[in-house]
Amino acid sequence: MTHVITDLCIRDGACVEVCPVECIIPGQPEKEWPWYYIDPDTCIDCGACIPECPVEAIFPEADVPKEYGKSEAFNADFFKSGPGYEALNM
Numbered sequence: 393m394t395h396v397i398t399d400l401c402i403r404d405g406a407c408v409e410v411c412p413v414e415c416i417i418p419g420q421p422e423k424e425w426p427w428y429y430i431d432p433d434t435c436i437d438c439g440a441c442i443p444e445c446p447v448e449a450i451f452p453e454a455d456v457p458k459e460y461g462k463s464e465a466f467n468a469d470f471f472k473s474g475p476g477y478e479a480l481n482m
């Protein structure tokens with residue numbers, strides 16, 4: 393399991409501060425990756441990020457609303473084929 397950031401994200405970065413395993417990364421380049429992303433292989437499902445999000449954009453994988461289903465693949469792709477942690481150096 394993992395947690396997933398949906399496209400409701402407004403990029404304010406509030407969730408990053410509380411993640412104990414530092415697996416939430418701001419998407420870069422912003423035009424291609426306009427939100428923040430959670431590394432599904434590193435997330436420990438602690439749930440600490442959820443109450444920090446002002447727009448309720450973060451869900452446990454199993455609870456992602458259907459209309460945001462694509463966000464799950466988008467999150468995973470960011471680490472599989474996208475810049476992933478390299479985005480921190482962009």
Ligand code: SF4
Nearest residue numbers: 411435436438439441
């Ligand atoms: S659930 Fe916990 S480990 Fe996973 S992204 Fe949120 S704060 Fe980080």
Ligand code: SF4
Nearest residue numbers: 401402404405407445
């Ligand atoms: S707290 Fe919510 S809106 Fe802010 S960066 Fe994280 S997911 Fe996006």
